[in-house]
Amino acid sequence: MPPKKQLDIIHRWEGNPVVNMEDLWFRAADICNAGAVKMADTYLLLITIESLRGHKSLYLARSTDGHYFEVDDEPFIKRSADKAFKKYEEISVMDGRITPFEDTYYITYVAESQYGFRIGLARTDAFEDVTRLGLISAVDTKGGTLFPEKINGRYARLERPWSGGRIWISYSDDLVYWGGFKALLSPRPGYWDAHRVGAAVPPIRLKDGRWLLIYYGIKDTSAGPLFRIGAVFLDPDNPARVLTRTNVPILSPRKPYERIGDIPNLIFSCGAILEGDKLLLYYGAADSCICLGSTTIDKIEQECVKSKGDF
Amino acid sequence: MFERCQKNPIIRPADVRPSAEGYRVVGAFNPGATLFNDEVILLLRVAESCVQQQGKIRIPVYRFSEGRGIPEIKEFDAHDPDVLLKDTRGVVYRGKDYLSSISHLRLARSVDGINFTVDPTPFIYPCSPTEAYGTEDARIVSIDGTFYINYTIVSTDSWCTALSSTDDFKKLKQFGIIFHPENKDVAIFPQKINNKYMALHRPNNSGFGQASIWYAESPDLLHWGHHKCIARPRRTVYESMKIGSGSAPIKTDEGWLCIYHAKGDNSRYSLFGMLLDLEQPWKVIKRSTMPLFEPELEYETTGFFGNVVFTNGIVIKDGQLFMYYGSSDETTCLAVSSVEQILYGL
Numbered sequence: 236m237p238p239k240k241q242l243d244i245i246h247r248w249e250g251n252p253v254v255n256m257e258d259l260w261f262r263a264a265d266i267c268n269a270g271a272v273k274m275a276d277t278y279l280l281l282i283t284i285e286s287l288r289g290h291k292s293l294y295l296a297r298s299t300d301g302h303y304f305e306v307d308d309e310p311f312i313k314r315s316a317d318k319a320f321k322k323y324e325e326i327s328v329m330d331g332r333i334t335p336f337e338d339t340y341y342i343t344y345v346a347e348s349q350y351g352f353r354i355g356l357a358r359t360d361a362f363e364d365v366t367r368l369g370l371i372s373a374v375d376t377k378g379g380t381l382f383p384e385k386i387n388g389r390y391a392r393l394e395r396p397w398s399g400g401r402i403w404i405s406y407s408d409d410l411v412y413w414g415g416f417k418a419l420l421s422p423r424p425g426y427w428d429a430h431r432v433g434a435a436v437p438p439i440r441l442k443d444g445r446w447l448l449i450y451y452g453i454k455d456t457s458a459g460p461l462f463r464i465g466a467v468f469l470d471p472d473n474p475a476r477v478l479t480r481t482n483v484p485i486l487s488p489r490k491p492y493e494r495i496g497d498i499p500n501l502i503f504s505c506g507a508i509l510e511g512d513k514l515l516l517y518y519g520a521a522d523s524c525i526c527l528g529s530t531t532i533d534k535i536e537q538e539c540v541k542s543k544g545d546f
Numbered sequence: 547m548f549e550r551c552q553k554n555p556i557i558r559p560a561d562v563r564p565s566a567e568g569y570r571v572v573g574a575f576n577p578g579a580t581l582f583n584d585e586v587i588l589l590l591r592v593a594e595s596c597v598q599q600q601g602k603i604r605i606p607v608y609r610f611s612e613g614r615g616i617p618e619i620k621e622f623d624a625h626d627p628d629v630l631l632k633d634t635r636g637v638v639y640r641g642k643d644y645l646s647s648i649s650h651l652r653l654a655r656s657v658d659g660i661n662f663t664v665d666p667t668p669f670i671y672p673c674s675p676t677e678a679y680g681t682e683d684a685r686i687v688s689i690d691g692t693f694y695i696n697y698t699i700v701s702t703d704s705w706c707t708a709l710s711s712t713d714d715f716k717k718l719k720q721f722g723i724i725f726h727p728e729n730k731d732v733a734i735f736p737q738k739i740n741n742k743y744m745a746l747h748r749p750n751n752s753g754f755g756q757a758s759i760w761y762a763e764s765p766d767l768l769h770w771g772h773h774k775c776i777a778r779p780r781r782t783v784y785e786s787m788k789i790g791s792g793s794a795p796i797k798t799d800e801g802w803l804c805i806y807h808a809k810g811d812n813s814r815y816s817l818f819g820m821l822l823d824l825e826q827p828w829k830v831i832k833r834s835t836m837p838l839f840e841p842e843l844e845y846e847t848t849g850f851f852g853n854v855v856f857t858n859g860i861v862i863k864d865g866q867l868f869m870y871y872g873s874s875d876e877t878t879c880l881a882v883s884s885v886e887q888i889l890y891g892l
Contacts, residue, residue, distance in 0.1 A: 350758070350775050351751045373760055373773040374749045375728065398728040398752060399703035405726070407769060414769035416723040418676075421703070424641070 252524035268519030271506030291327035354379030378433030400431030428452025444471035482542035496521025555877030566617035575872030578684035579859025731790030757788035816840035849874025
């Protein structure tokens with residue numbers, strides 16, 4: 236008998252979810268998604284949690300094996316009281332993405348206020364304290380993340396302006412002033428990512444030099460938006476150039492914990508950890524828990540090749 | 547406080563030669579303006595559609611080749627069931643959008659600021675797929691002898707702001723996108739403060755919230771940061787939909803004078819004044835509660851899109867403030883005032 240067909244190339248951990256409501260020390264409304272990084276031997280998640288009142292903040296969770304996490308009882312980044320940030324963060328700080336960069340870590344997050352969504356940038360050396368560097372975008376943009384190294388001598392970032400639903404790249408000498416804007420990845424009419432795409436995980440530099448970008452794709456359906464995960468490989472020297480893209484999602488909501496929750500049929504990732512060839516993808520499911528899925532670069536690569544003509 | 551020019555509209559579509567055979571100019575409006583070699587230079591938004599033929603729907607399109615846009619005509623059979631007319635502004639054919647008119651930017655020159663000669667050919671013409679639906683609403687600012695021109699570029703999926711420069715209004719240097727979608731109404735200040743360029747811009751904020759005027763600064767005009775929201779639309783009949791800045795802010799003793807447009811109830815556009823702090827231009831010192839200027843005369847209330855007055859080009863000439871404005875998305879008009887009068891009226 237042929238082996239059972241595997242629906243996604245991402246293998247879900249049997250013990251999923253890795254973090255759910257019962258794991259919190261406090262009452263909360265939602266567990267949305269998590270940025271992820273491995274610092275020395277510690278697996279770190281930066282989890283977006285919405286309070287019962289309705290504000291989102293970013294909480295750290297730590298693990299020694301990547302499966303069992305302890306969540307802090309105080310947020311690592313919460314809505315700022317600082318005058319320069321306060322009015323732009325009055326509703327939420329959320330969707331933290333961690334970019335390891337030389338010997339420090341940059342965190343991009345989405346600041347939400349009555350003015351709209353902006354991208355915030357913060358820095359931490361050891362996840363003990365955090366410094367806000369600034370709000371680096373205007374308004375009307377989400378899905379911001381930083382490349383983990385300079386591209387041709389300049390910082391580079393990705394983001395998803397609301398209009399057009401595309402991922403854009405831009406560059407900066409100083410992390411303050413940004414320019415050289417170019418659209419990098421577009422939604423594909425008729426496909427699973429027909430309506431909006433955005434960077435999920437900060438770009439990962441592979442051994443062969445190429446960049447792996449795990450992204451989310453959205454198809455608007457009569458039951459609301461369907462969020463799925465896909466992947467693209469980008470040119471080693473010019474990440475604005477897409478080399479190949481999966482024509483099918485690498486992860487789709489299927490399990491009850493992905494389908495049932497405050498936002499059903501939602502999987503949303505802000506972080507992954509690459510260990511050798513193995514990719515550990517942490518993703519939020521149904522806005523209610525954090526899950527773990529794993530795959531290999533090789534499998535993603537094959538999916539890019541195999542899914543050509545799959546449509 | 548403004549006196550309309552007796553010769554209004556001073557430029558009409560009929561004054562402009564089409565950029566291609568089979569094209570028809572339907573708008574010559576929303577000009578950027580500056581002074582150059584004792585002349586007033588306008589950079590008009592020229593909107594073109596196609597000369598129509600019985601039984602056909604003809605749409606202007608550009609084919610892009612080697613960094614140039616080549617004007618072409620797409621022809622549909624009027625009875626083709628796949629052709630869907632999308633109000634007056636476009637056609638949808640098998641899921642693809644086509645605009646019934648596309649804009650480029652054209653120079654016009656005048657010694658007296660009233661009688662203009664329009665160049666026979668375009669100055670800034672769509673040149674890549676990111677400009678497939680046109681280039682619109684230029685602002686010209688002179689900084690240290692160079693003229694910087696920012697304008698809206700429109701494509702299938704969005705619009706945003708690009709920057710070019712010229713020293714002589716002959717050669718153009720293009721720098722690409724400076725504010726990503728959706729962002730327009732960018733007004734660059736005519737000088738640096740603390741060694742930084744400054745601009746007002748207008749993220750559309752269509753995903754969330756309201757379209758407001760933002761401030762940003764830059765070390766090089768290409769990279770922008772320190773964004774701040776400085777003025778939001780007020781809940782009045784005049785500003786209910788959105789606001790956006792106009793031409794380069796004008797330096798006065800009391801502050802930076804900005805004339806901005808407001809889109810209010812029933813999509814009616816009017817013009818307001820705002821004064822920004824000289825040293826900290828993200829601080830609004832004064833803002834007029836009533837419009838300084840609004841559509842009143844027939845050429846302002848009727849046209850391609852009636853009840854629109856929109857300015858993105860102001861020059862100070864012989865001590866007077868010449869405000870060039872687009873009327874009803876169709877013609878170019880002039881109204882004259884002075885800085886003192888406007889400041890007094892704020």
